[in-house]
Amino acid sequence: MENRIRILFLIGLLAMAGCSHMPWRNDEPAEGPPPSEQAGETPVVIEPQVERREVKPAKIDTENWEAGAYVGSLSVEDFEVNIVYGARIAYHINEDFFAEGIVGTSDAGLSSFERLSGGAPLLTDSERQFTYYSLGFGWNVLPGEIFLGGKRAYNSAVYLTLGGGGTRFAGGDRFTLTAGAGARVLIRDWLALHLDMRDHVMEIDVLGANKTSHNFEATLSLTAFF
């Protein structure tokens, strides 16, 4: 009984408190101008009780750069197939296109002529080093996913690349066009495995006449996004 009375009392109190904030109540005296219009006094500005939250500019980690190293085999036309080492850097412009730069080096072997004739070698050891660079663009032509078993899916892309650069071989620098195709698989969000095939095309005159030489290369590379 005592509890019920107490509850009724409390409800009454709450209702009164609530009503005192209702819009139809007019506690202000009707007469007299509002304070802001009184001459000589600065208008009263209401200070908000809510503090504004500090907003920092969006600091989002952008990962458009990709850098890494590769190893593979390079077929130097007329000079055998040898191991090639290189480095690659790429900037992803959008989901379709990227710019890339590569440098690589390999030691070319003996030409068939040198091997069969048994005479003096055509090139010195330093001239036999095949070093190239290429700057160009790539197009992610077939983006997709690959599946390993039933539970693992990795993002991947097959891309085409085209670039221009130079090759130092047989005692001179030569203008080189590089065309290639590659496949990229993202093992982690930031780590990618590439399988690349490239053709370095240049004019060369080592064996007498000037000719167009095609130097094919297949490489495996590991790159990180940052």
Place this chain on the structure above:
Amino acid sequence: MARLAACGLLLFMAAISMAWAEGLEVTVADPYLELHTGPGRGFPIVNVVERGATVRVLKRRTDWFQVVDTDGREGWVHRSQMAATLVPAGERMEVDDPAREDFGAHRREVGLLIGDFGGSNVVTAYGAYAFNEHLAGEFALSHLLGNFSDGQIASIGVTHVPRPDWRIQPFLSIGTGMIRIQPKGTLVQTEDRTDQLAYAGVGVRAYLARRFIVRGEYKEYVVFTDRDENEEAIEWKIGFAFFF
């Protein structure tokens, strides 16, 4: 000692995970936020986050943002949808989106050009910094690859763009630099030469998409040799560039 190292490692890992836990939290304002499995339009949508829910932005790759929702589901969201999310202050998230309007008003430009310099092939990488919309300073490194000689050119110059508001912008350029020519040893026994040069040129650059520019230029060079006559060379090049 081993315990100290272990403590250090733990602290380091804690620091990394704290850095990982940072990142911007945003509230979804579109009816749905679509989470793709990868950063590309072809990747399937595997999850959606409803309006009013909070997601944390982990990273950005080109036009795609990797986000994680409060249940720990990760996915990639396109820029157009991220632009409709709200940051903690209740304002729309500002997404850097270089567009056609920024071309001509940009500060920095980096590019690659390929062409012909006086009969030799030339590969050029350049960087430019714009002092204002019309005038920019440029630095370029070129590799000359000819049949009889190789060489390098390093040059600095200025370019003037009369109409930075056009989509296809003609420009004028002048500059100076150094050229080094190395004749191919097996052919003729001459020494390497390093000379100063100057150039004047015209060119055109055009907006392609996003940060992408296609650029072509024609330059006339004068090489100040220490012989009686100066040498002249004509160069044309074409290539791509980005601005940022």
